[in-house]
Amino acid sequence: MNWLDAEGFEVARQVLQRGIAAVYVIAFLSAVAQFRALLGEHGLLPVPRYLARSAARGLTLFSWRYSDKLLLAVAWTGAAVAATLVAGLPQLGPPWLPMLAFLLLWGLYMSIVNVGQTFYGFGWETLLLEAGFLAAFLGSNEIAPPVTVLWLFLWLTFRLEFGAGMIKIRGDRVWRNLTALYYHHETQPMPNPASRYFHHLPKPLHKAEVIGNHFAQLVVPFFLFFPQPVGSIAAVIIIITQLWLVVSGNFAWLNWLTILAAAAALSDDALAAVLPGSPELTPDYEPTPIWFAVVVLAMTALMVYLSYWPARNLVSKRQLMNTSFNRWHLANAYGAFGSITRERYEIIVEGTADGVSWQEYEFRGKPGDPGRMPRQFAPYHLRLDWLMWFLALGAPGESWFIPFLRRLLAADRATLKLLRIDPFDGEPPRQVRALVYHYRYSTRQEKKATGLWWIRRPVGMFVAPMKKARSD
Template sequence: MEWFGDPDAWLSRMVIQRGLALIYLLAFLGALREFRPLAGERGITPAPSFLRAVRFRDAPGLLSLGYTDRRLTVVAAAGAALAAAVALGAADAVPLWTSMLLWFVLWALYLSIVNIGQVWYAFGWETLLLEAGFVAIFLGNARIDPPVPTLYLLIWLVFRVELGAGLIKWRGDRCWRRLTCLYYHHETQPMPGPLSWWFHHLPRPLHRVETAANHVAQLIVPFALFAPQPVGSWAAAVVIVTQLWLIASGNFAWLNWLTLLLAVAAVDGALAARHLPLPAPPGGGQGEAPVWFAVLVGAVTVLIAVLSYWPVRNLLSPAQAMNRSFNSLHLVNTYGAFGTVTRQRYEVVLEGTDDPEPGTLTQWRAYEFHGKPGAVHHRPRQFAPFHLRLDWLMWFAALTPGYPAPWLPRLVDRLLAGDRPTLRLLRVNPFPDTPPTYIRARLYRYRFTTRAERRTTRAWWHRTELGDHLPPRRRQQPPGASTS
């Protein structure tokens, strides 16, 4: 079946698989760090309570059979260890069927986490990782030529990611059509990065060029990914450069990194070999795929073609939805981002006091997060491709001033109880010895400082206090009563 495999695509497969394994590794490490305080047995939104309200078929996975924090730790730790091994080449060192099993286990373990993660895992890049991870099961290993149908399934996936993002913008906020959205976006995006201040202060004509280039990259270039070579490779290069630009300008977890990796499927391996100093194919033993593998790849290709009806219908709909899964296995999803761009940035700042009763002279001290803006002199940091889920949800919480998210009072209660796992998610705990008596959620309007303000104050942000987002809540139990 020489028609089935493309020997020149070995480099594309290696880059995609090793990169995907590294993203799996970060995702599992994130679960080890964050899942228990967010959705564990004593979490802000406990998984056991969620599972009592849903059917297994609506949230399938190992942890849906019975959740405990210990089982979550085993699943996440096993996933991290397996992902690290695959990133180092373990899947290329074993027979083909074993390699497929390793990729299947990675997918099944992460599916088990996402399906019970609730609001903390309701992000488009979670489903993108699962969909890409499922397709990777059928990408083969170094013992066979990369299967052409699977490469096209990856191209089909990145096509939907890019076109979905482009269409939701064009149909959404009119500032995208007027080429003015980037007047605001670098400042109001969920989690700015270390270069976002400079991106925001680019000349406005350049912002318009950025926006126009984005439309070309997301609305036109994706179709060229399917074109004959070298056009497909040049289209992939445009996608890769666009994603690197987005990586430099903000923190979007692994969305851009994974999209970049998927675009590699459209790169002509022979063309790359002529222009890059590349090693020989690993092992030098690539060959034809066995019949059983070709049959499986064919069946999966048909399955994805059938399931593509729903995302294609969504792409063609004037009422296009963003980041939606159409099945509980998160196969063949629809994607999109920033159909609406906020013009002003609001931040919810959690502040505590140890005064017995707060008054006009009370000194409130702020909790600081790793990624979301807080102290005005703290420079935004680079965290992507790592995902800070609590920081992201705090951005969403600020989008509805005066209407606290249901989980926010529970977060405050954890801080009032001095819950150590929750406090470990924060950068600064202003009450390291004894929890505060009261905590309030205060709403501020943030904007980047101007160049003149930055020279004078050395601050990255200017903020204006607007009032309470959540009134002061009092500690209901003695300090240290919850120290899990």
């Protein structure tokens, strides 16, 4: 089975296994911190009610029964197993050990995603599931990484980048006339500390950014499949552009998983050439067991079969974005920002204790207080904050936003923990309401004069004042 061995890609395997496992740690800990308030037994969109009225959209442990205790058991188990993979412990054993560990992560997290409803309706959820499934077949330190699995990671990277590039070209005209970044840094879902500075870069540089983006997403991905060192060079270009996105915004673990998937093209020799003085790796591999080779080839055949649908989607005029074509979340379609918002609107939630003076609730990540510097949260995912951005764009929110306001009226402790500031210190307000504000970054002169990061103006009422109903 020497033809199956990808010798010279040991660093790539270590980066893939440990990096993907690290993202799973973050994802499971996010579930520990947020799931019960959002989706638990008494959450905004309770899973028991969801399962009672309709079947889950895929395989999940919770179709048997849901409880908050079971959710915590699933999440903590996933985080613990993922932590052992980050430390490289299962990889020290036979190849079946890391395989079982990653398949367990895949199954546990899929159980969460498939009942997560709109709070788990993000493309990077399926991306994490697909990446974790592929990582299960990278083997252990005893054997060489299988070449077909590395190819599948390159195919994943291609779908991520080329799919995102095509959705942009086919979508908003600002990507075609190179003006998309006149708006994007200001209107993106959750700006970070550097986003305002990126927004104020000269417009010619913004156009150069868009050209660079098109090159990295529409041209470079083809070269991932070329012989070395071309494949490694293509991977480096993709990694650099993804790091640019990491520095300029908060996109949960999307960029980090793209970086990890692209690392599958990095050969040990290329890394040694770029990083002089790095230790040379000359692993003494054992022969790949026949059973493991059979399993890997069967999985590869399955993924090739499932890839028909995302491949067809890439060339379709009606390209779908962030779509799973099967119940296992494998061989998915990806893409982001096919359209760019030109102006930023925010939903600001307020409460009053006396019916006269209104005070703001502050969210952790989304813009609120104009004088507060945006924070860096990625790769952690603030699910409520993200949905507040979609809500301001006109996405349906009645199913969860009105229950959210009712939780504030009741001073629900679990809900208040999702926020940065509760102006009433745990006491229930008399009324709550939601207003719409227009936001823009302050100019350099305005920032110097006022210290404000944002300039905002009221637009109108989103939800009229609500008081606690007698039945609440």
